Amino acid sequence: MKEPLHLFKIGGAVLEDDKELEETLGFFSNLPGRKLLIHGGGRRASRMSRQLGIEPRMHEGRRITDTDTLEVVVMVYAGLENKKVVSMLQALGCNAIGLSGPDGNVILADKRPVKDIDYGYVGDVKAVNTRSLAALLEAGMTPVLCAITHDGKGQLLNTNADTIAAELAIALAGQYQANLYYCFEKPGVMTDIDNMDSVIRYLDPELYAAYREQGVIAEGMIPKLDNAFRALKAGAASVQVGDRRALALGEATQLVWTTEFPE
Amino acid sequence: MKEPLHLFKIGGAVLEDDKELEETLGFFSNLPGRKLLIHGGGRRASRMSRQLGIEPRMHEGRRITDTDTLEVVVMVYAGLENKKVVSMLQALGCNAIGLSGPDGNVILADKRPVKDIDYGYVGDVKAVNTRSLAALLEAGMTPVLCAITHDGKGQLLNTNADTIAAELAIALAGQYQANLYYCFEKPGVMTDIDNMDSVIRYLDPELYAAYREQGVIAEGMIPKLDNAFRALKAGAASVQVGDRRALALGEATQLVWTTEFPE
Numbered sequence: 001m002k003e004p005l006h007l008f009k010i011g012g013a014v015l016e017d018d019k020e021l022e023e024t025l026g027f028f029s030n031l032p033g034r035k036l037l038i039h040g041g042g043r044r045a046s047r048m049s050r051q052l053g054i055e056p057r058m059h060e061g062r063r064i065t066d067t068d069t070l071e072v073v074v075m076v077y078a079g080l081e082n083k084k085v086v087s088m089l090q091a092l093g094c095n096a097i098g099l100s101g102p103d104g105n106v107i108l109a110d111k112r113p114v115k116d117i118d119y120g121y122v123g124d125v126k127a128v129n130t131r132s133l134a135a136l137l138e139a140g141m142t143p144v145l146c147a148i149t150h151d152g153k154g155q156l157l158n159t160n161a162d163t164i165a166a167e168l169a170i171a172l173a174g175q176y177q178a179n180l181y182y183c184f185e186k187p188g189v190m191t192d193i194d195n196m197d198s199v200i201r202y203l204d205p206e207l208y209a210a211y212r213e214q215g216v217i218a219e220g221m222i223p224k225l226d227n228a229f230r231a232l233k234a235g236a237a238s239v240q241v242g243d244r245r246a247l248a249l250g251e252a253t254q255l256v257w258t259t260e261f262p263e
Numbered sequence: 264m265k266e267p268l269h270l271f272k273i274g275g276a277v278l279e280d281d282k283e284l285e286e287t288l289g290f291f292s293n294l295p296g297r298k299l300l301i302h303g304g305g306r307r308a309s310r311m312s313r314q315l316g317i318e319p320r321m322h323e324g325r326r327i328t329d330t331d332t333l334e335v336v337v338m339v340y341a342g343l344e345n346k347k348v349v350s351m352l353q354a355l356g357c358n359a360i361g362l363s364g365p366d367g368n369v370i371l372a373d374k375r376p377v378k379d380i381d382y383g384y385v386g387d388v389k390a391v392n393t394r395s396l397a398a399l400l401e402a403g404m405t406p407v408l409c410a411i412t413h414d415g416k417g418q419l420l421n422t423n424a425d426t427i428a429a430e431l432a433i434a435l436a437g438q439y440q441a442n443l444y445y446c447f448e449k450p451g452v453m454t455d456i457d458n459m460d461s462v463i464r465y466l467d468p469e470l471y472a473a474y475r476e477q478g479v480i481a482e483g484m485i486p487k488l489d490n491a492f493r494a495l496k497a498g499a500a501s502v503q504v505g506d507r508r509a510l511a512l513g514e515a516t517q518l519v520w521t522t523e524f525p526e
Contacts (some may be wrong), residue, residue: 048338052314071343075311078361079342081417083411087365095395097367098341102350104360104404122516132321132358132404139398141367154354156346215276 004237005137005176006035009165012043013185014244015081022088024183024244029094035175036133036143037089037096038168041081042163045073051256061220065120066159073158074100077146086144097141101149102156104132107164109149109157123149125164128171154205168226173235180231180239181223187224187246188253191216199246202256205229228255267500268400268439269298270429275306276448277507278344285351287446287507292357297395297439298408300352300359301431303424308336309328311343324483328383328421328471335419338364340409349407362414365419367395370427372412386412386420388427391434425452429490436498443494443502445487450509451516452488454479462509465519468492491518 008028014020035101044065046056049072065073080099083090089096101107101123109123116135136143147161147169162182168182188199189223191211208225211217224241228256232239232255271291275282291300303325309319312335320327328336345361352359364370364386372386399406408431412425425445432443450460454474464472471488474480480488487504495502495518505515 013289024482056275074346075338075342077342078346079338079340083337083341083363083365085420086363088417090368090413090415092364095368096365098344098363098365100361102346102353102359102361105353106371109302125264139395141395150350153353156350260320 002175002177004033004179005172006031006179006181007038007165007169007172008035008181008183009038010040010042011121011161011184014183015039015085016043021028021085025085025088025092025094027244028246029089029092034137036137036145036168036183037085037177038080038145038147038161038165039077039085040147041073041077043082045076048072048076059119061244062119062122062160063158064118064199065122068120070121070156070158073176074148074156077096078148079245082144082146089142089144094139096144097136098144098146100146101159104134104136105129105152106143106145107159107167111157111158120189121155121157123151123159125149127169130171130175133168133172136208149192149222152236160161160223162224162227166231168230169239170234171234173237178231178235179221180228180236181247182228182239182241183244183247184241185243187251188242189217189221194220199242199251200253201251202254204256204258220251234260265362266436267296267442268435269294269296269444270301270423270428270432270435271298271440271444271446273303274424274445274447275303276447278302278348279306280305283347288348288351288355288357290449290507290511292352292355296372297347299400299408299410299431300348301410301428302340302344302423303410304336304346305339307344308339311335312341322380322382324486325382325385325423325424326421327381328385330331330384332417333384333421337411338421343412346406351524352405352453357405360399361407361409363409363419363522364402364422366477367399368392368410368415369395369408369510370422370430371415372418372422374414374418377517382421384418386414386422388422388430391430391433393438396431396435399522423486425487425490429494432494432499432502433497436500441494441498443491443499444515445504446507446510447487447504450514451505452480452484452502456481461512462505463516464514465517467519467521495520
């Protein structure tokens with residue numbers, strides 16, 4: 001029987017709201033046993049970018065990362081946001097340790113090849129160093145990962161935080177019972193973005209495909225759900241998507257493989 | 264017999280010069296056995312501060328750290344500079360792991376009380392968590408520490424990197440044979456700043472006091488040397504001050520307790 005591990009990804013809106021962040025970290029720090037947190041920080045990075053006179057450029061929701069933009073995301077993700085989260089968790093009695101990809105070589109990535117579009121210093125995850133992560137987890141520490149990776153040759157790279165969460169769950173599923181949580185500002189995956197009661201309780205690949213085709217699921221949710229299903233398929237024990245309250249109450253969207261729902 | 268540990272502090276000028284930084288990290292990564300690195304980043308922080316419209320304010324060489332300035336130093340030290348150094352060390356085959364005070368709770372500090380001057384969010388080191396650091400060292404990792412600490416209640420603090428280096432050497436001297444190196448842009452402590460041949464080979468407290476009184480040692484060296492002597496007095500096995508070349512050749516200034524020099 002593998003030990004459970006909670007992998008908790010928090011999104012940009014949660015990071016932006018101090019009270020919500022505190023509540024969310026409070027919930028996270030009370031999860032029993034081994035856990036790790038993954039965070040983004042894109043909104044703050046865009047603001048910092050503008051403050052420094054660099055207009056953020058996005059393509060299909062992904063940041064085009066030139067040299068100056070890479071410095072901004074490294075500063076904001078690995079500096080500002082990561083240390084804020086770590087110091088708040090320490091105050092909650094959780095022995096957090098902030099990491100980016102080069103730290104302990106935890107996430108190695110390849111610079112994305114230029115095809116139709118040059119994303120610049122964007123990295124696709126190549127390898128997760130489960131040995132380093134397990135060493136920290138088994139020493140009683142709680143890794144807090146930001147979305148910065150490296151290529152092993154001294155180059156830092158910008159990687160999507162949802163993708164990192166999925167890759168970590170997949171890599172660590174060999175050793176742990178990996179439970180993945182995507183914690184964001186909505187109570188779950190919704191069929192009607194304006195109706196809080198429209199949360200899809202259980203989502204299987206068939207239903208997901210149908211909803212996608214019908215355009216029922218918001219465009220912005222697609223990459224997150226693709227990552228989430230990929231993690232579930234590759235060995236994650238459970239994947240849930242929702243806000244802190246829904247996750248705490250077990251009312252968030254749960255990804256499943258069958259259409260035979262447990263209730 | 265305690266295992267040796269090399270504690271290597273690199274200063275701002277080394278961080279500013281890419282070639283010098285690469286050479287210095289190459290030298291550091293070749294030091295045998297357990298090691299850790301401490302870095303500053305004040306020059307870059309001052310530039311970033313100005314870019315964001317915040318004029319840096321210093322008092323006796325120490326940065327006055329208001330809320331906005333704290334964000335800048337956290338971004339630059341824990342983000343930009345720390346991840347740059349860590350990714351470069353990884354490329355050199357050294358399994359570096361970047362840390363600030365809250366990470367693994369390695370350095371706890373108290374906000375400096377306001378006396379004649381309010382330094383703002385500046386922290387005086389209260390405790391070094393040798394257990395966390397030893398766990399990383401014994402797992403084959405090389406901690407890379409920046410000069411950000413925390414108060415354990417969620418507040419990040421700005422602390423002088425020379426002081427952190429001394430405090431780490433003192434705390435870890437109980438468990439390791441702690442060899443402390445202050446690597447900066449000069450070949451050593453000099454009696455004449457314009458004469459490269461004026462390096463003081465051995466410096467003991469008596470000679471230091473005499474040189475201070477005569478105004479022979481540059482003003483800016485005093486806090487560094489005070490820290491260095493404090494570390495030596497409190498158990499560091501050796502303390503050397505100089506540039507990479509002088510340190511490599513054993514020609515840097517060595518702090519000693521007696522006036523009976525070994526040559």
